[in-house]
Amino acid sequence: xxxxxxxxxxxxxxxxxxxxxxxxxxxxxxxxxxxxxxxxxxxxxxxxxxxxxxxxxxxxxxxxxxxxxxxxxxxxxxxxxxxxxxxxxxxxxxxxxxxxxxxxxxxxxxxxxxxxxxxxxxxxxxxxxxxxxxxxxxxxxxxxxxxxxxxxxxxxxxxxxxxxxxxxxxxxxxxxxxxxxx
Numbered sequence: 001x002x003x004x005x006x007x008x009x010x011x012x013x014x015x016x017x018x019x020x021x022x023x024x025x026x027x028x029x030x031x032x033x034x035x036x037x038x039x040x041x042x043x044x045x046x047x048x049x050x051x052x053x054x055x056x057x058x059x060x061x062x063x064x065x066x067x068x069x070x071x072x073x074x075x076x077x078x079x080x081x082x083x084x085x086x087x088x089x090x091x092x093x094x095x096x097x098x099x100x101x102x103x104x105x106x107x108x109x110x111x112x113x114x115x116x117x118x119x120x121x122x123x124x125x126x127x128x129x130x131x132x133x134x135x136x137x138x139x140x141x142x143x144x145x146x147x148x149x150x151x152x153x154x155x156x157x158x159x160x161x162x163x164x165x166x167x168x169x170x171x172x173x174x175x176x177x178x179x180x181x182x
Contacts, residue, residue, distance in 0.1 A: 115148060118178050118179070119144060119145075119148045119178075121178060122144060122175075122178035123141060123144060125174070125178065126140060126144075126165075126168070126170065130168045130169065130170065132168060136168075140165065140168065143161070143164045143165065144161070147160050147161055147164075154179050157179050158172060158175050158176050158179050161175045161179070162175055
């Protein structure tokens with residue numbers, strides 16, 4: 001992705017964020033379908049998507065943290081109620097509700113969530129099985145992140161990772177077990 005495409009994607013994202021904040025129609029950040037209409041999908045449970053897989057952020061319809069647990073209620077609205085449970089929070093009661101804008105439709109959320117989980121497992125596999133210094137870790141994580149952000153098919157993703165990660169000794173078969181775009 002070149003600089004111009006990156007800038008266009010950034011402005012598109014910022015424009016969508018702006019519409020979310022001023023109360024415009026909520027569109028899925030991934031496929032651009034409306035998120036305030038259910039389209040007959042099952043109500044999802046959290047977590048199922050996370051842009052930052054190695055941190056504990058609440059971001060749109062994201063909840064990813066060991067001590068938090070959450071379920072979206074009333075998914076048909078633009079700002080569904082999210083019931084959270086966490087010991088010690090919400091004035092010591094441990095249960096509370098917040099209202100959040102939906103950023104992804106359930107179909108995209110599940111797809112992105114699955115990709116996110118596979119990316120995290122792949123990263124953990126590399127850390128456990130290969131000796132890499134801190135600078136190398138940053139470079140390799142950026143490579144993995146870049147490949148996951150591209151809209152490539154499985155074969156292209158595997159070949160790209162195989163080429164870029166050849167230096168650490170990872171085999172193509174090892175990469176294939178973590179790439180599943182279905």
